Amino acid sequence: xxxxxxxxxxxxxxxxxxxxxxxxxxxxxxxxxxxxxxxxxxxxxxxxxxxxxxxxxxxxxxxxxxxxxxxxxxxxxxxxxxxxxxxxxxxxxxxxxxxxxxxxxxxxxxxxxxxxxxxxxxxxxxxxxxxxxxxxxxxxxxxxxxxxxxxxxxxxxxxxxxxxxxxxx
Amino acid sequence: xxxxxxxxxxxxxxxxxxxxxxxxxxxxxxxxxxxxxxxxxxxxxxxxxxxxxxxxxxxxxxxxxxxxxxxxxxxxxxxxxxxxxxxxxxxxxxxxxxxxxxxxxxxxxxxxxxxxxxxxxxxxxxxxxxxxxxxxxxxxxxxxxxxxxxxxxxxxxxxxxxxxxxxxxxxxxxxxxxxxxxxxxxxxxxxxxxxxxxxxxxxxxxxxxxxxxxxxxxxxxxxxxxxxxxxxxxxxxxxxxxxxxxxxxxxxxxxxxxxxxxxxxxxxxxxxxxxxxxxxxxxxxxxxxxx
Numbered sequence: 392x393x394x395x396x397x398x399x400x401x402x403x404x405x406x407x408x409x410x411x412x413x414x415x416x417x418x419x420x421x422x423x424x425x426x427x428x429x430x431x432x433x434x435x436x437x438x439x440x441x442x443x444x445x446x447x448x449x450x451x452x453x454x455x456x457x458x459x460x461x462x463x464x465x466x467x468x469x470x471x472x473x474x475x476x477x478x479x480x481x482x483x484x485x486x487x488x489x490x491x492x493x494x495x496x497x498x499x500x501x502x503x504x505x506x507x508x509x510x511x512x513x514x515x516x517x518x519x520x521x522x523x524x525x526x527x528x529x530x531x532x533x534x535x536x537x538x539x540x541x542x543x544x545x546x547x548x549x550x551x552x553x554x555x556x557x558x559x560x
Numbered sequence: 561x562x563x564x565x566x567x568x569x570x571x572x573x574x575x576x577x578x579x580x581x582x583x584x585x586x587x588x589x590x591x592x593x594x595x596x597x598x599x600x601x602x603x604x605x606x607x608x609x610x611x612x613x614x615x616x617x618x619x620x621x622x623x624x625x626x627x628x629x630x631x632x633x634x635x636x637x638x639x640x641x642x643x644x645x646x647x648x649x650x651x652x653x654x655x656x657x658x659x660x661x662x663x664x665x666x667x668x669x670x671x672x673x674x675x676x677x678x679x680x681x682x683x684x685x686x687x688x689x690x691x692x693x694x695x696x697x698x699x700x701x702x703x704x705x706x707x708x709x710x711x712x713x714x715x716x717x718x719x720x721x722x723x724x725x726x727x728x729x730x731x732x733x734x735x736x737x738x739x740x741x742x743x744x745x746x747x748x749x750x751x752x753x754x755x756x757x758x759x760x761x762x763x764x765x766x767x768x769x770x771x772x773x774x775x776x777x778x779x780x781x782x783x784x785x786x787x788x789x790x791x792x793x794x795x796x797x798x799x800x801x802x803x804x805x806x807x808x809x810x811x812x813x814x815x816x817x818x819x820x821x822x823x824x825x826x827x828x829x830x831x832x833x834x835x836x837x838x839x840x841x842x843x844x845x846x847x848x849x850x851x
Contacts, residue, residue, distance in 0.1 A: 412611065414603035424603070457596065466611040467584035467599040512594030 392506075392514050394498035394557075402492040404454050405444060405483055406474015407433045413471045426455070426471055433473050436486055443484040448476035453536035456490060460530060495528055497556040504549045515557055525559040532557050564683045566591050567605040570598070571613075571678055578618050579639045584610045606678060607686055607806045616675035616809070619655045622648070623674065626664045633660050655809070670747075670818075672804040685791070685798035692802055694785040697841070702779045704742060705770055706761025718743065718758060719793075719831070725760035733771055738762050743822035744777060782816060784841040789822075793831035796822070799840060813844040 413425040423431075430453075437444075458470040472490045483489055498519075502511055520527060532555060539552035573590040574582070587610060588598035602610045618640040625636050637648035637660075652660045656669050663669060686692060707725055711717035722743070729741065746757040759777060770776050785807075789799040800820075808814070820842050827837035 412599060412603070412609040414600040415609040415612075416603070416607070424600075459595070464585040464595060465583035467588075467595065467602075467609060468611070469596070510593050510597035512596050513592070516594060 392500055392511070392519060394500045394519070396559075397497050397499055397556075399492075399495060399497055399556075401494045402454075402490075403477050403480060404456070404472070404474040404490040404492065405477055405480075405487045406454070406472055406490065407436075407486075408488050408490075409471045410468065412466070412468050426473075429471060429473050430455075436484075440484060440486075443482075444475070444477065444487070445481040446477045446479045448478050450476055451537060452476060455534040455536065456492070456531055457534070458531040492531075492533075492558075493529070495558045496525075496560060497533075498523070498525065498559050500555045500557070502553045502555060504551060507548060507551060507553050508543065511555065515555070520557075520559075523559075528558040528560040563601050563605050564680070564687060566593070567602055568680055568683060570602060570610070571606070574610075574614055574617065575677055578614075578621055579641065581641055582614075584614070587614075605683060605687060607802070608810075612810070613675070613678075615651060616655060617677065618642075619652055620674045620676070622652070622660075623656065623663060623669065626660055633664070636660075670815075672815075673809075675805050675809075676801070681795075682798050682801055685795060686802050686806075688790065691788040691790045691837070692799060692807070694787050694803075694807065696783065696844075697786050698781070698783050699841075700781050703764050703767055703776060704744060704759065704761035704779070705764045705767075705774045705776045706741070706759055707773075708757060708759040708761075708775050708777075711756055711758045721758060721760055722831075728773070729762075732762065733769070740823070740825045740828075743824065744779075745820040745822075746777075747818040747820075779819070782843040783845065784821070785811070785813065785844050787840045787842075789838045789840055791834055791836070793836065793838065796838065796840075803840065803842060808842075808844075811844075812847055814847040816843045816845040819843060 407429055409425050409429050411425065413429075416424060452475070454472075454474055454476065456470075456472040456474075458472070463469050472488075474487070474490060480489060498515075500511065500515060516527070535554040535556055537554075541547040541551045543551075570587050570591050573587055577586075584599065585595050588595045591598065593601065599610055602608075602613075606613060608616070622636050622640045625631060625639075626633070629636075631639075633648075634645050637645050640648070642648035642651065649659050652658075652663075656663065656673055658667055658669070707721065707728070709717060709721050711721075725741070729739075741760060741762050744759040744761060746759070759775070761777065764770075764776070767776050767778070785803075787799060787803055789796050820840065823839035823841065825837075825839060829836035
Protein backbone atom coordinates (compact mmCIF):
# COMPACT_ATOMS: atom_id res chain seq x y z
CA UNK A 392 0.00 0.00 0.00
CA UNK A 393 1.79 3.13 -1.16
CA UNK A 394 0.49 6.56 -0.15
CA UNK A 395 0.85 9.89 -1.82
CA UNK A 396 2.12 12.72 0.35
CA UNK A 397 0.23 16.00 0.48
CA UNK A 398 0.61 19.28 2.34
CA UNK A 399 -2.63 20.42 3.91
CA UNK A 400 -3.47 23.81 5.35
CA UNK A 401 -5.40 24.04 8.58
CA UNK A 402 -8.77 22.25 8.26
CA UNK A 403 -11.87 23.74 9.86
CA UNK A 404 -14.56 21.14 10.32
CA UNK A 405 -18.05 21.36 11.78
CA UNK A 406 -19.94 18.27 12.79
CA UNK A 407 -20.71 15.91 15.66
CA UNK A 408 -18.60 14.09 18.20
CA UNK A 409 -18.56 10.80 20.08
CA UNK A 410 -16.28 9.53 22.84
CA UNK A 411 -16.20 5.89 23.93
CA UNK A 412 -15.82 2.52 22.26
CA UNK A 413 -17.26 3.38 18.84
CA UNK A 414 -17.61 -0.25 17.84
CA UNK A 415 -19.91 -1.18 20.70
CA UNK A 416 -23.43 -1.70 19.45
CA UNK A 417 -25.39 1.52 19.76
CA UNK A 418 -28.22 -0.13 21.63
CA UNK A 419 -29.27 -3.67 22.34
CA UNK A 420 -32.13 -3.24 19.88
CA UNK A 421 -29.99 -2.36 16.88
CA UNK A 422 -27.00 -3.73 15.05
CA UNK A 423 -25.60 -0.33 14.17
CA UNK A 424 -22.44 0.81 15.94
CA UNK A 425 -21.79 4.27 17.37
CA UNK A 426 -20.04 5.57 14.25
CA UNK A 427 -22.95 4.61 12.01
CA UNK A 428 -25.29 6.21 14.51
CA UNK A 429 -23.20 9.39 14.59
CA UNK A 430 -23.28 9.65 10.78
CA UNK A 431 -27.06 9.08 10.78
CA UNK A 432 -27.52 11.90 13.29
CA UNK A 433 -25.30 14.21 11.29
CA UNK A 434 -26.99 13.33 8.00
CA UNK A 435 -30.40 13.93 9.55
CA UNK A 436 -29.20 17.35 10.63
CA UNK A 437 -27.91 18.09 7.13
CA UNK A 438 -31.22 16.93 5.69
CA UNK A 439 -33.14 19.34 7.90
CA UNK A 440 -30.83 22.32 8.21
CA UNK A 441 -27.99 22.11 5.67
CA UNK A 442 -28.29 25.85 5.05
CA UNK A 443 -27.54 26.60 8.69
CA UNK A 444 -23.88 25.76 7.99
CA UNK A 445 -22.24 28.93 6.64
CA UNK A 446 -19.20 29.10 4.32
CA UNK A 447 -19.24 25.46 3.27
CA UNK A 448 -16.01 24.53 1.49
CA UNK A 449 -16.09 23.69 -2.20
CA UNK A 450 -15.02 20.12 -1.46
CA UNK A 451 -17.86 17.74 -0.72
CA UNK A 452 -15.82 15.45 1.51
CA UNK A 453 -17.26 13.82 4.61
CA UNK A 454 -14.60 13.71 7.31
CA UNK A 455 -14.41 11.03 9.99
CA UNK A 456 -11.62 11.86 12.45
CA UNK A 457 -10.37 9.27 14.95
CA UNK A 458 -8.40 10.61 17.92
CA UNK A 459 -6.51 8.32 20.25
CA UNK A 460 -4.45 9.02 23.34
CA UNK A 461 -2.32 6.83 25.60
CA UNK A 462 -5.14 6.85 28.09
CA UNK A 463 -7.74 5.64 25.60
CA UNK A 464 -5.43 2.84 24.43
CA UNK A 465 -5.90 1.06 27.74
CA UNK A 466 -9.67 0.81 27.23
CA UNK A 467 -9.99 0.72 23.43
CA UNK A 468 -11.95 3.96 23.58
CA UNK A 469 -11.41 6.92 21.28
CA UNK A 470 -12.92 10.15 20.12
CA UNK A 471 -14.68 10.01 16.76
CA UNK A 472 -15.73 13.20 15.02
CA UNK A 473 -17.76 13.34 11.81
CA UNK A 474 -18.27 16.51 9.86
CA UNK A 475 -17.70 18.64 6.78
CA UNK A 476 -15.23 21.37 5.94
CA UNK A 477 -15.97 25.12 6.12
CA UNK A 478 -13.74 27.92 4.88
CA UNK A 479 -14.44 30.17 7.86
CA UNK A 480 -16.28 29.87 11.16
CA UNK A 481 -19.49 31.84 11.38
CA UNK A 482 -22.65 31.20 13.43
CA UNK A 483 -22.02 27.52 14.10
CA UNK A 484 -25.41 25.84 14.64
CA UNK A 485 -26.15 24.84 18.22
CA UNK A 486 -26.30 21.15 17.29
CA UNK A 487 -22.75 21.08 15.92
CA UNK A 488 -19.22 21.30 17.28
CA UNK A 489 -16.04 22.54 15.64
CA UNK A 490 -12.83 20.59 15.07
CA UNK A 491 -9.66 22.39 14.00
CA UNK A 492 -6.90 20.26 12.50
CA UNK A 493 -3.43 21.82 12.25
CA UNK A 494 -1.59 22.44 8.99
CA UNK A 495 0.48 19.32 8.38
CA UNK A 496 1.76 16.80 5.86
CA UNK A 497 -0.46 13.79 5.32
CA UNK A 498 0.21 10.39 3.85
CA UNK A 499 -2.92 9.65 1.82
CA UNK A 500 -3.80 5.98 1.39
CA UNK A 501 -6.55 5.11 -1.07
CA UNK A 502 -8.30 1.94 0.07
CA UNK A 503 -10.24 -0.06 -2.48
CA UNK A 504 -13.01 -2.60 -1.95
CA UNK A 505 -12.27 -5.22 0.69
CA UNK A 506 -9.22 -3.23 1.86
CA UNK A 507 -11.67 -0.84 3.51
CA UNK A 508 -12.83 -3.41 6.05
CA UNK A 509 -9.43 -5.06 6.44
CA UNK A 510 -6.93 -4.18 9.16
CA UNK A 511 -5.36 -1.29 7.29
CA UNK A 512 -4.36 0.40 10.56
CA UNK A 513 -1.77 -2.34 11.01
CA UNK A 514 -0.51 -2.02 7.42
CA UNK A 515 -0.10 1.72 7.83
CA UNK A 516 1.35 2.01 11.33
CA UNK A 517 3.25 -1.26 11.66
CA UNK A 518 4.31 -2.01 8.09
CA UNK A 519 4.47 1.22 6.14
CA UNK A 520 5.36 3.90 8.69
CA UNK A 521 8.55 2.39 10.20
CA UNK A 522 10.23 2.04 6.78
CA UNK A 523 8.83 5.27 5.27
CA UNK A 524 11.32 7.77 6.64
CA UNK A 525 8.41 9.64 8.26
CA UNK A 526 7.07 9.70 11.77
CA UNK A 527 3.51 9.95 12.99
CA UNK A 528 2.84 13.60 13.76
CA UNK A 529 -0.38 13.77 15.76
CA UNK A 530 -2.36 10.93 17.31
CA UNK A 531 -5.31 11.20 14.98
CA UNK A 532 -6.23 10.04 11.52
CA UNK A 533 -8.84 11.02 9.00
CA UNK A 534 -11.13 8.82 6.94
CA UNK A 535 -12.23 11.02 4.06
CA UNK A 536 -15.42 9.98 2.30
CA UNK A 537 -16.64 11.22 -1.08
CA UNK A 538 -18.78 9.96 -3.96
CA UNK A 539 -16.34 7.09 -4.60
CA UNK A 540 -17.60 5.46 -1.38
CA UNK A 541 -20.76 3.41 -1.99
CA UNK A 542 -21.25 1.30 1.13
CA UNK A 543 -19.81 -1.40 3.39
CA UNK A 544 -21.75 -4.42 2.11
CA UNK A 545 -21.18 -6.83 -0.79
CA UNK A 546 -21.12 -5.26 -4.24
CA UNK A 547 -21.22 -1.72 -2.89
CA UNK A 548 -18.05 -2.41 -0.92
CA UNK A 549 -16.31 -3.90 -3.98
CA UNK A 550 -16.84 -0.69 -5.92
CA UNK A 551 -15.95 1.64 -3.06
CA UNK A 552 -12.86 3.75 -2.47
CA UNK A 553 -11.92 5.53 0.73
CA UNK A 554 -9.01 7.87 1.48
CA UNK A 555 -7.24 7.57 4.81
CA UNK A 556 -5.07 10.54 5.78
CA UNK A 557 -2.31 10.02 8.33
CA UNK A 558 -0.56 13.13 9.68
CA UNK A 559 3.22 12.74 9.33
CA UNK A 560 6.40 14.70 9.73
CA UNK B 561 -7.79 -18.01 10.59
CA UNK B 562 -11.34 -16.77 10.85
CA UNK B 563 -12.29 -13.80 12.98
CA UNK B 564 -13.84 -16.21 15.49
CA UNK B 565 -10.52 -18.10 15.79
CA UNK B 566 -8.57 -14.90 16.29
CA UNK B 567 -11.02 -13.51 18.85
CA UNK B 568 -10.81 -16.81 20.70
CA UNK B 569 -7.03 -16.26 20.88
CA UNK B 570 -7.74 -12.80 22.28
CA UNK B 571 -10.07 -14.33 24.87
CA UNK B 572 -7.34 -16.85 25.80
CA UNK B 573 -4.84 -14.02 26.18
CA UNK B 574 -7.25 -12.11 28.41
CA UNK B 575 -7.92 -15.22 30.53
CA UNK B 576 -4.21 -15.74 31.06
CA UNK B 577 -3.79 -12.15 32.18
CA UNK B 578 -6.84 -11.35 34.32
CA UNK B 579 -4.48 -10.63 37.20
CA UNK B 580 -1.96 -8.70 35.09
CA UNK B 581 -2.03 -5.01 34.17
CA UNK B 582 -3.00 -5.52 30.53
CA UNK B 583 -4.66 -2.88 28.37
CA UNK B 584 -6.98 -3.43 25.40
CA UNK B 585 -4.07 -2.28 23.25
CA UNK B 586 -1.95 -5.16 24.64
CA UNK B 587 -4.62 -7.67 23.65
CA UNK B 588 -4.71 -6.21 20.13
CA UNK B 589 -0.91 -6.58 19.94
CA UNK B 590 -1.12 -10.16 21.16
CA UNK B 591 -3.27 -11.17 18.18
CA UNK B 592 -1.44 -8.88 15.74
CA UNK B 593 -4.30 -6.46 15.02
CA UNK B 594 -4.26 -2.68 15.14
CA UNK B 595 -6.18 -1.38 18.13
CA UNK B 596 -9.08 -0.03 16.13
CA UNK B 597 -9.50 -3.09 13.93
CA UNK B 598 -9.26 -5.28 17.01
CA UNK B 599 -11.90 -3.31 18.87
CA UNK B 600 -14.22 -3.43 15.85
CA UNK B 601 -13.75 -7.17 15.35
CA UNK B 602 -14.05 -8.06 19.05
CA UNK B 603 -17.27 -6.09 19.41
CA UNK B 604 -18.71 -7.69 16.29
CA UNK B 605 -17.76 -11.27 17.21
CA UNK B 606 -17.90 -11.39 21.03
CA UNK B 607 -20.73 -8.80 21.39
CA UNK B 608 -18.93 -7.16 24.31
CA UNK B 609 -16.53 -4.29 23.98
CA UNK B 610 -13.06 -5.63 24.84
CA UNK B 611 -12.83 -3.45 27.94
CA UNK B 612 -16.29 -4.50 29.16
CA UNK B 613 -15.39 -8.16 28.68
CA UNK B 614 -12.11 -7.83 30.60
CA UNK B 615 -13.81 -6.01 33.49
CA UNK B 616 -16.69 -8.50 33.70
CA UNK B 617 -14.31 -11.44 33.68
CA UNK B 618 -12.11 -9.85 36.38
CA UNK B 619 -15.14 -9.10 38.55
CA UNK B 620 -16.62 -12.59 38.06
CA UNK B 621 -13.34 -14.29 38.98
CA UNK B 622 -12.84 -11.95 41.93
CA UNK B 623 -16.32 -12.91 43.18
CA UNK B 624 -15.36 -16.56 43.00
CA UNK B 625 -12.28 -15.83 45.11
CA UNK B 626 -14.36 -13.90 47.65
CA UNK B 627 -16.31 -17.11 48.27
CA UNK B 628 -13.63 -19.76 47.90
CA UNK B 629 -10.63 -18.11 49.53
CA UNK B 630 -9.88 -16.25 52.74
CA UNK B 631 -7.88 -13.54 50.97
CA UNK B 632 -8.45 -10.00 52.15
CA UNK B 633 -10.74 -7.97 49.93
CA UNK B 634 -8.01 -5.42 49.27
CA UNK B 635 -5.70 -8.23 48.11
CA UNK B 636 -8.32 -9.55 45.71
CA UNK B 637 -8.99 -6.01 44.44
CA UNK B 638 -5.31 -5.39 43.73
CA UNK B 639 -4.79 -8.86 42.24
CA UNK B 640 -7.51 -8.13 39.70
CA UNK B 641 -5.96 -4.78 38.81
CA UNK B 642 -8.27 -2.40 40.63
CA UNK B 643 -6.34 0.59 41.96
CA UNK B 644 -7.93 0.51 45.39
CA UNK B 645 -10.81 -1.14 47.30
CA UNK B 646 -13.16 1.79 46.55
CA UNK B 647 -12.80 1.47 42.78
CA UNK B 648 -13.25 -2.27 43.15
CA UNK B 649 -16.40 -1.89 45.26
CA UNK B 650 -17.97 0.52 42.80
CA UNK B 651 -17.28 -1.75 39.84
CA UNK B 652 -18.49 -4.80 41.77
CA UNK B 653 -21.69 -3.02 42.73
CA UNK B 654 -22.28 -1.91 39.16
CA UNK B 655 -22.09 -5.50 37.94
CA UNK B 656 -23.72 -7.40 40.81
CA UNK B 657 -25.80 -4.77 42.63
CA UNK B 658 -24.07 -5.27 46.00
CA UNK B 659 -20.76 -4.64 47.78
CA UNK B 660 -18.02 -7.30 47.86
CA UNK B 661 -18.37 -7.38 51.68
CA UNK B 662 -22.08 -8.18 51.42
CA UNK B 663 -21.35 -10.98 48.98
CA UNK B 664 -18.68 -12.45 51.25
CA UNK B 665 -21.08 -12.34 54.19
CA UNK B 666 -23.46 -14.62 52.32
CA UNK B 667 -25.75 -12.43 50.24
CA UNK B 668 -26.38 -14.44 47.06
CA UNK B 669 -25.83 -13.31 43.51
CA UNK B 670 -28.02 -14.76 40.82
CA UNK B 671 -25.54 -17.00 38.94
CA UNK B 672 -27.01 -15.79 35.67
CA UNK B 673 -25.20 -12.50 36.35
CA UNK B 674 -21.68 -13.89 36.23
CA UNK B 675 -19.72 -13.55 33.02
CA UNK B 676 -18.15 -16.94 32.36
CA UNK B 677 -15.22 -17.36 30.01
CA UNK B 678 -16.69 -17.27 26.53
CA UNK B 679 -16.21 -20.52 24.59
CA UNK B 680 -15.69 -21.42 20.95
CA UNK B 681 -19.18 -22.97 20.83
CA UNK B 682 -20.71 -19.77 22.19
CA UNK B 683 -18.85 -17.60 19.68
CA UNK B 684 -19.98 -19.76 16.77
CA UNK B 685 -23.54 -19.78 18.05
CA UNK B 686 -23.91 -16.04 18.56
CA UNK B 687 -22.45 -15.35 15.11
CA UNK B 688 -24.96 -17.50 13.22
CA UNK B 689 -27.21 -14.59 12.36
CA UNK B 690 -29.31 -11.99 14.06
CA UNK B 691 -31.71 -14.43 15.69
CA UNK B 692 -30.64 -13.18 19.08
CA UNK B 693 -31.71 -9.58 18.46
CA UNK B 694 -34.71 -9.28 20.76
CA UNK B 695 -38.17 -7.85 20.22
CA UNK B 696 -40.02 -6.25 23.12
CA UNK B 697 -43.48 -7.77 23.60
CA UNK B 698 -46.24 -7.27 26.15
CA UNK B 699 -48.35 -10.24 27.22
CA UNK B 700 -51.58 -10.22 29.21
CA UNK B 701 -52.06 -12.52 32.19
CA UNK B 702 -51.41 -16.06 31.01
CA UNK B 703 -52.48 -19.37 32.43
CA UNK B 704 -50.64 -22.58 31.71
CA UNK B 705 -51.60 -26.20 32.28
CA UNK B 706 -49.20 -29.10 31.94
CA UNK B 707 -46.72 -31.23 33.82
CA UNK B 708 -43.85 -30.08 35.96
CA UNK B 709 -40.66 -31.26 37.57
CA UNK B 710 -37.66 -29.95 39.45
CA UNK B 711 -34.51 -30.06 37.43
CA UNK B 712 -30.95 -30.14 38.63
CA UNK B 713 -28.94 -30.85 35.52
CA UNK B 714 -30.68 -28.74 33.01
CA UNK B 715 -30.69 -30.38 29.62
CA UNK B 716 -31.33 -34.06 30.44
CA UNK B 717 -34.19 -33.20 32.74
CA UNK B 718 -35.84 -30.95 30.22
CA UNK B 719 -35.63 -33.63 27.55
CA UNK B 720 -37.20 -36.30 29.75
CA UNK B 721 -40.05 -34.04 30.77
CA UNK B 722 -40.66 -33.05 27.18
CA UNK B 723 -40.95 -36.72 26.13
CA UNK B 724 -43.50 -37.37 28.87
CA UNK B 725 -45.40 -34.25 27.88
CA UNK B 726 -45.48 -35.05 24.17
CA UNK B 727 -46.87 -38.48 25.07
CA UNK B 728 -49.86 -36.94 26.84
CA UNK B 729 -50.29 -34.01 24.40
CA UNK B 730 -52.68 -36.05 22.20
CA UNK B 731 -54.80 -37.05 25.16
CA UNK B 732 -55.39 -33.58 26.54
CA UNK B 733 -59.05 -32.52 26.90
CA UNK B 734 -60.71 -30.97 23.83
CA UNK B 735 -60.22 -27.31 24.63
CA UNK B 736 -56.50 -27.78 25.22
CA UNK B 737 -55.46 -29.66 22.14
CA UNK B 738 -52.69 -27.89 20.25
CA UNK B 739 -49.37 -28.66 18.62
CA UNK B 740 -47.73 -25.66 20.18
CA UNK B 741 -46.60 -25.64 23.75
CA UNK B 742 -44.38 -23.88 26.25
CA UNK B 743 -41.45 -24.69 28.50
CA UNK B 744 -41.55 -22.60 31.66
CA UNK B 745 -38.53 -22.32 33.94
CA UNK B 746 -38.99 -20.82 37.38
CA UNK B 747 -36.06 -19.93 39.59
CA UNK B 748 -37.57 -19.42 43.04
CA UNK B 749 -34.29 -18.55 44.78
CA UNK B 750 -32.62 -17.14 41.76
CA UNK B 751 -31.01 -19.90 39.76
CA UNK B 752 -28.74 -21.75 42.12
CA UNK B 753 -27.30 -25.20 42.48
CA UNK B 754 -30.56 -26.37 44.08
CA UNK B 755 -32.03 -26.66 40.59
CA UNK B 756 -35.11 -25.02 39.18
CA UNK B 757 -38.73 -25.72 38.52
CA UNK B 758 -39.54 -26.62 34.92
CA UNK B 759 -42.91 -27.12 33.34
CA UNK B 760 -44.12 -28.16 29.89
CA UNK B 761 -47.56 -26.73 29.30
CA UNK B 762 -50.13 -25.34 26.95
CA UNK B 763 -51.88 -22.05 27.35
CA UNK B 764 -55.44 -22.36 28.69
CA UNK B 765 -58.24 -19.85 29.07
CA UNK B 766 -59.70 -21.05 32.34
CA UNK B 767 -58.52 -23.08 35.28
CA UNK B 768 -61.77 -24.46 36.63
CA UNK B 769 -61.78 -27.67 34.59
CA UNK B 770 -58.12 -28.54 35.04
CA UNK B 771 -57.51 -32.22 34.42
CA UNK B 772 -56.41 -33.95 37.64
CA UNK B 773 -53.18 -35.21 36.08
CA UNK B 774 -52.05 -31.67 35.27
CA UNK B 775 -50.81 -28.71 37.24
CA UNK B 776 -51.55 -25.12 36.42
CA UNK B 777 -49.49 -21.97 36.67
CA UNK B 778 -50.91 -18.45 36.29
CA UNK B 779 -48.51 -15.70 35.25
CA UNK B 780 -49.37 -11.99 35.58
CA UNK B 781 -49.26 -9.52 32.68
CA UNK B 782 -45.60 -8.82 31.88
CA UNK B 783 -43.30 -7.18 29.36
CA UNK B 784 -40.86 -9.61 27.78
CA UNK B 785 -37.80 -9.51 25.57
CA UNK B 786 -38.37 -12.21 22.97
CA UNK B 787 -35.37 -13.95 21.37
CA UNK B 788 -35.19 -16.72 18.79
CA UNK B 789 -33.00 -19.74 19.46
CA UNK B 790 -32.17 -21.33 16.11
CA UNK B 791 -30.57 -24.75 15.93
CA UNK B 792 -30.43 -27.92 17.97
CA UNK B 793 -32.45 -27.79 21.15
CA UNK B 794 -29.46 -29.21 23.02
CA UNK B 795 -27.69 -25.89 22.24
CA UNK B 796 -30.38 -23.74 23.84
CA UNK B 797 -27.98 -23.05 26.72
CA UNK B 798 -25.73 -21.16 24.29
CA UNK B 799 -28.59 -18.77 23.59
CA UNK B 800 -29.35 -18.39 27.30
CA UNK B 801 -25.71 -17.63 28.08
CA UNK B 802 -25.76 -14.85 25.52
CA UNK B 803 -29.07 -13.46 26.74
CA UNK B 804 -28.17 -13.32 30.44
CA UNK B 805 -24.42 -12.70 30.33
CA UNK B 806 -24.06 -10.42 27.32
CA UNK B 807 -27.37 -8.88 26.32
CA UNK B 808 -29.06 -8.24 29.65
CA UNK B 809 -26.22 -6.35 31.38
CA UNK B 810 -25.96 -3.74 28.64
CA UNK B 811 -29.65 -3.57 27.77
CA UNK B 812 -30.69 -1.12 30.48
CA UNK B 813 -33.21 -3.75 31.65
CA UNK B 814 -33.29 -6.26 34.46
CA UNK B 815 -35.34 -9.39 35.10
CA UNK B 816 -38.73 -8.47 36.52
CA UNK B 817 -39.55 -12.03 37.66
CA UNK B 818 -37.34 -15.11 38.02
CA UNK B 819 -38.99 -16.98 35.16
CA UNK B 820 -38.24 -17.82 31.54
CA UNK B 821 -40.64 -19.01 28.85
CA UNK B 822 -39.73 -21.14 25.85
CA UNK B 823 -42.34 -21.34 23.11
CA UNK B 824 -42.30 -24.38 20.87
CA UNK B 825 -44.41 -22.82 18.14
CA UNK B 826 -44.96 -23.38 14.41
CA UNK B 827 -41.23 -22.90 13.68
CA UNK B 828 -40.18 -25.62 16.11
CA UNK B 829 -39.23 -28.62 14.01
CA UNK B 830 -37.99 -30.96 16.73
CA UNK B 831 -34.92 -31.13 18.96
CA UNK B 832 -32.52 -32.45 16.31
CA UNK B 833 -33.34 -30.12 13.41
CA UNK B 834 -30.71 -27.43 12.72
CA UNK B 835 -33.33 -25.13 11.18
CA UNK B 836 -35.65 -25.39 14.17
CA UNK B 837 -36.58 -22.27 16.12
CA UNK B 838 -37.68 -21.85 19.70
CA UNK B 839 -38.80 -18.51 21.10
CA UNK B 840 -37.24 -17.54 24.41
CA UNK B 841 -39.10 -14.92 26.44
CA UNK B 842 -37.61 -13.28 29.51
CA UNK B 843 -39.65 -10.85 31.63
CA UNK B 844 -37.94 -7.47 31.90
CA UNK B 845 -38.32 -4.03 33.38
CA UNK B 846 -36.18 -0.90 33.23
CA UNK B 847 -33.13 -1.35 35.45
CA UNK B 848 -32.88 0.80 38.54
CA UNK B 849 -30.06 3.28 38.20
CA UNK B 850 -27.37 1.92 40.47
CA UNK B 851 -24.49 3.42 38.53
